[in-house]
Amino acid sequence: MASSSSLHLSQAVLARAVHGFNPSSDRLSLSTSTLSLPSFSTLRSHSSSTSSPYISRRRVASVRASVVETLDKTTEVSLVEKSINTIRFLSIDAVEKANSGHPGLPMGCAPMGHILYDEVMRYNPKNPAWFNRDRFVLSAGHGCMLQYALLHLAGYDSVLEEDLKSFRQWGSRTPGHPENFETFGIEVTTGPLGQGIANAVGLALAEKHLAARFNKPDSEIVDHYTYVILGDGCQMEGISNEAASLAGHWGLGKLIAFYDDNHISIDGDTEIAFTESVDKRFEGLGWHVIWVKNGNTGYDEIRAAIKEAKTVKDKPTLIKVTTTIGYGSPNKSNSYSVHGSALGAKEVDATRKNLGWPYEPFHVPEDVKKHWSRHTPEGAALEAEWNAKFAEYEKKYKEEATELKYIISGEFPAGWEKALPTYTPEIPADATRNLSQQNLNALVKVLPGLIGGSADLASSNMTLLKSFGDFQKDTPEERNVRFGVREHGMGAICNGIALHSPGFIPYCATFFVFTDYMRAAIRISALSEARVIYVMTHDSIGLGEDGPTHQPIEHLASFRAMPNILMLRPADGNETAGSYKVAVVNRKRPSIIALSRQKLPNLAGTSIEGVEKGGYTISDNSSGNKPDVILIGTGSELEIAAAAAEDLRKEGKAVRVVSFVSWELFEDQSDEYKESVLPDAVTARVSIEAATTFGWGKIVGSKGKAIGIDRFGASAPAGKIYKEFGITKEAVIAAAKELS
């Protein structure tokens, strides 16, 4: 990490935290790498001095002790209740003002929310990116006012009173669901149900992995919990079962999930669709299960459950908390009507009366404010204490500290990209899935945050890291993750890993067609700017005999249509390496790398630099930027385009061959560059791709021709299908002749 940049980065982070930013401007403008890098500045200052910028060292120790013992400390019950009602009314008032939102969950979950943020969790509100913070995920994201209210009380500058008042409005920092890219203090983006609990499994995996890898007998430098609140909706979603099964399998003891058991979903009582025994299911999944029967006022029950959960170190814990949705609303509580609509002025009044709340909207009583105000110094102290600890650690374990810093900061080790393999046409043909494995194994040696695996297809996706063992319950320091046949959970877990620390680079793999199983998680990678690398093999009819259920047709187009994701389809060795380079350096964009099952030759003219431009010329015998025809291919069909060009040139044609490996990267290039590759004047353009032609119209233009497959695939040897479907050199030549 470049020392010169650290203070600058820190200031950027703090500046953003304090002053906020304007989400109405293009959010992608936030994607510069500097903005989100957590800072080492305080850490750094402790390398040379043990004093904290916020607080004396003496104070650190005493504050730490009080934090640890909070669970046993009796804050006056009346104040606790007042704080809980503050959370409820901030939520009620914000939803009311917006006339939109979900008051029911915050009203029911305010007690567990209060206990978590006020008594249990360790965080620094003035540096939400502090590495060793406890993570909290609201999987039931519609209840985001709960989290905004808590962040507000806890002293996060990202949620000021004005933010609460602009809940769900254009440009606000308090959008309709929790979004990590809009609001500091929000760890992941939730709302689509079930994603959050799976993200939380990823966060807990990340912690367990780093702890095993970096902690020393004399220094537990990685040590935090992951808390999550999920509701009935999350429980019904299959993804939550996938993730929970893995959490149990991995024994993620520091994952503590609160299941808001309120018996109400949008359609009414959960009796109409959800009568399973969740407890029994979670026991079957290997979790420790606790039931808090009175989640509304049983504060000590909640506290005791958390204490118990912390004693169980080899299993994740599910605390089923039975609550009343919309608690406090005399006429709407315990009904679906309080789930997703404002209470209405009349019911807000009735609720104020019912809970004895005399205050104006958005008012935080002084004693509550005062009570919560301690989190600012305490949080600073926690971070300072950790920074001091890290300074000690760094002295003793220089190598480990360096690695860990890369993971914490997201900086790259100098020269890492030199590890990428390069290829020449003399190197024998190989499947890009195999070339992908060469890249993964090269990169894992230089990128400390690279970790991942496959959904039970490691030997088909070629994703095993040969120098590492399996990440398992008892070997969490390893870096091959075995996700089982759980694509959706896999994607969301990788989102959690990616958003745990900026230097994590999770990758995950399955057959390309099965992105359909995990598309909701992939979309959240894109939306939440989580750099996950999706290694997607068997990327076309080229997989052969498994047939149409396994042959992607529409998938390339479907991801090219998705915002903020890179859809890469490399043609050979150099392009595979280029794809990995692009995937790594795009800190705020996930990438999908589509890879072949079948062997592909290393082509002349391909390059890493070419891939970085998205589309580029690999061969050309024209002059003056005026080829007779341009042949455009991607992935396994670039070879066909190149072969067709060779034949056409023999007949005297001036032919350019363009590799179109990533449409998004090409779109990012200058108009001049684009014109140099696809000159406007040349309308004779033929594309070939073993996939739907949907979308190619724009590239080949009204007078061009797109060769592709606009039907489902078939079961037969690959060569046979290519021929029958007309994905051939002959078809390209015929089209080129027709057009030029």
Place this chain on the structure above:
Amino acid sequence: MASSSSLHLSQAVLARAVHGFNPSSDRLSLSTSTLSLPSFSTLRSHSSSTSSPYISRRRVASVRASVVETLDKTTEVSLVEKSINTIRFLSIDAVEKANSGHPGLPMGCAPMGHILYDEVMRYNPKNPAWFNRDRFVLSAGHGCMLQYALLHLAGYDSVLEEDLKSFRQWGSRTPGHPENFETFGIEVTTGPLGQGIANAVGLALAEKHLAARFNKPDSEIVDHYTYVILGDGCQMEGISNEAASLAGHWGLGKLIAFYDDNHISIDGDTEIAFTESVDKRFEGLGWHVIWVKNGNTGYDEIRAAIKEAKTVKDKPTLIKVTTTIGYGSPNKSNSYSVHGSALGAKEVDATRKNLGWPYEPFHVPEDVKKHWSRHTPEGAALEAEWNAKFAEYEKKYKEEATELKYIISGEFPAGWEKALPTYTPEIPADATRNLSQQNLNALVKVLPGLIGGSADLASSNMTLLKSFGDFQKDTPEERNVRFGVREHGMGAICNGIALHSPGFIPYCATFFVFTDYMRAAIRISALSEARVIYVMTHDSIGLGEDGPTHQPIEHLASFRAMPNILMLRPADGNETAGSYKVAVVNRKRPSIIALSRQKLPNLAGTSIEGVEKGGYTISDNSSGNKPDVILIGTGSELEIAAAAAEDLRKEGKAVRVVSFVSWELFEDQSDEYKESVLPDAVTARVSIEAATTFGWGKIVGSKGKAIGIDRFGASAPAGKIYKEFGITKEAVIAAAKELS
């Protein structure tokens, strides 16, 4: 149902079953409605006479008795074993010849396969479409050679010896995974893991529903079981948990699932990723669970388990059958190497020796052949018996019989389409989700097979059928299905319902963006030609404050890119009705209807007939098919295009407004029609759609302009977002002026 067509239909079905068909020709050519309608011809003949075309009435009774008692009858153990080994070697030989496929499962599951098809299931091999047959689903679809071998032995004409020999080859009837549209006797399309068990839940739901609706104390006219084999992979997928939770909730007592517990997945021992207690989970889900410890040779254990399962009438049963994958292979059994590759000549020999199998490849020993041959007359007898029963039923319960016949045959009641509502511009603006509900409630009165519901969003998706109650465990005759928050399971369950009987028209609903959760099931609707209607509301940024996690952007494009599905985006009342008409009449294509949350006016010029053409002119002041500019809109943006046109016309422009409600239907029109709507010569084209512009390049052409949203959405009131994103009349006018 038209009586004149029934014999013809029967012949068509039988002809196809006997002579097969050529899947190498465009599969969609099979989509004519007549080909797949099950027949009432034998039923019809029994209306006037009790004699069977195959067998005397006396024989019927005796055969029936023997079928019922098969489970208790002792077929010689040696013959059972020989039959089981026949299944194993047919599978081994076919995979070996194809040098591709999955021998492991068929070798391990041959015993349960034999018992099911030879001893337990009731079917008619010469009429695979017989309505009251037991349904079998191989959820672990990669093991399809098991099913092909069983169909072959059972006498299905769809899998002859030549078909086994052309396993996984171009144009064969034995593709790499089971595909209902390629092979008679295959109920649903499986392979993508977890889909099959959810399809089976749909099949069992269909049976329970029809039985409750049509059975009479004196006539159990609907009465069959649904069997399914699923593996570890299916169990890990979240979709299976969703579907199993619903099966337990609904108490689907006639669903019997065999869990092939072989401890091996592709990546090795399931220990590496799958250590949960499946038994306990299923008990939590409300299933009856039985463990067969010796699935390899414990035939009586398997038989006893099935008997026990049948006694449990209020719960589905999971029979966990512990097997050895690749049983019989001395060197490869119990390892992942036998899962997905041919054994190789040497190991095939070793397996032949090990199991004492002296025969040539593909040989079925005479005694085995003879033993299985009884299924042809027995099956005919079963059907004949049922036909006789139905004839009696029809006499007594004319109305019910008529309804049931529509469901069985897929014919429509005459004049059904008159139920579709129509609208005029005077009718106040309304959200298309509300108009959708008007259509559903109108159609349910005339379409006996319409049944469906929402994934816990009924009151948002507006899908409740007002004249019906909820389909529940104790009220299965009702037609509102409550799927809970289980989109993926919902889609796959609907596939099962659709493929149970040709007259079922299942619909299911969620927010459009959450098609991401169920895309794998939707793709299988499209591939397997299952007419499911996907009612997808909240179809754009127009949903407002819920923000980008809930706002679809790329979804329209992603489905337009998918083969064999209709993506419909109606603009108002008439177009919503037209969308439903199209969705109903397209028997072999699923439809997605994207609907607005916000109110939309009823526009002049829209029509049901227009929708049937996919794209059509709703207003035009040009002459000679030469407008100055063509404005193209869909759904909620057609209103904007229409308003822009009005303004432009005031300025003297000749403007055509085109509704582009379904790209697929427009693509199906003649070139002449297309030219009449989008004349080649008119390059000034502006499209507007509150979604990605991806794909529009082909429609608006190189010189046109697509107005859309190529980024994620935002959280704010809908009107504000439209304005900020430039989805406005002003933008259309500006673009139109620039181009014309």
